Amino acid sequence: MRHQLAFTILIVAATLSSFNGIFIRWLADMTDWQIVFWRHFLIGVTLCFGLIFYYRSNFIGALKAIGYTGLVGSTAFGLSLIFLTMALHHSSIANVMFILALVPIMTALLGWIILREKIQKITWIAIVGSIIGISLMVLGYLNSGNIKGTALSLGCAITVSFFAIILRWGRKINMIPMFAIGTLIAAVIAFPFSFNDLTLNRPQITLLFFWAGLISPLYYSLFVVASRHIPAAELMLAVPLESILSVLLAWIVLAEIPSANSLLGGTIVILSVSCMAIYRIRQKQKIPEN
Structure with missing residues (x-):
């Protein structure tokens, strides 16, 4: 696959994933645990059907192939999905997505701690x-009393970063089975908190099937395809891109305007991550010349 096509696929995946906050707002009449259960149950089932179609009789073997390392990664991924849904349900989309832009930074720190990877000066x-950007944002949250959304967003960023470290640890693990198992883990955890009221009306069913049965499995699959043909430094650009698109969509579709602290702090975070990613890309491009 050509690099340009793979990068285009990555942009499409980031664009589709930026609609998560919009769908959660449209399902505001559901509880947070109901959304966690139904969304991830449907994603998990859809991904499993895709795996059955691809692997046929070797479907169970494909799930087992991820091993204990993959299971740990799937659990981290499942927890990140719960944190993300809860955060978007209890905080503004901009606040959540600006904090999630920290994922490449947190991944670098965890890689330094767990894998003993060297951290470059640019990092x-x-x-x-x-840290400066997040401090400005947290200051704004403390003044508004909305610290719960901040804590949930940080929980999501940490678990996603841990999932990324697991992927580095087990480089040959297929991500699609991990995504399938992770989403089902999220659904299982949410079930005890939502089983008292699992009934859905027609608009909810329509939105959930479109979001969880089509959009989400599609962008997970597109991300996996892109990740096989794009260097890690370029993959990092998907994070600030998704954050920016999510904030723009929240503003255009929902008229959600971020606070001054959130906008300033988030901009600093996104610029920091973007500059780091661009520097690494240029660094990689210079290697063949040496």
Whole structure:
């Protein structure tokens, strides 16, 4: 696959995933646990059907092939989905997505702690910039009393970063079975908190099937395809892109305008991560010349 096509696929995946906050707002009459259960149950089932179609009789073997390392990664991914849904349900889309832009920074820190990976100077600079940005955002949250959404967003960023470390640890693990198992883990955890009222009306069913049965499995699959043909440095650009698109969509579709603290802090975080990613891309491009 050509690099340009793979990068286009990555942009499409990031664009589709940026609608998550919009769908959660449209399902505001459901509880957070109901959304967690139904969304991830439907995604898990859809991905499993896709795996059955692809692997046929070797479907169970494909699930087993991820091993214990993959199971740990799936659990981290499942927890991140719960944190994300809860955060978007209890905070503004901009606040959540700006904090999630920290994922590449947190992944670098976890890689340094767990995998003993060396952190470049540009990454340390990005870390300092991100700390400044997050501090401005947290200050705004403390003044508004909305600290719950901040904590949930940070929980999502940490678990996603841990999932990324697991992927580095087990480089040959197929991500699609991990996504399928992770979403079903999220649904299982949510079930005890939502089984008292699992009934849905027609608009809810329509939205959930479109979002969880089509859009979400599609962008998970597109991300996996793109990740096989794009260097890690370029993959990082999907994070600030998704954050920016999510904030723009929230503003255009829902008229959600971020606070001054959130906008300033989030901009600093996104610039820090983007500059780090662009620097690494240019660094990779220079290697063949040496």
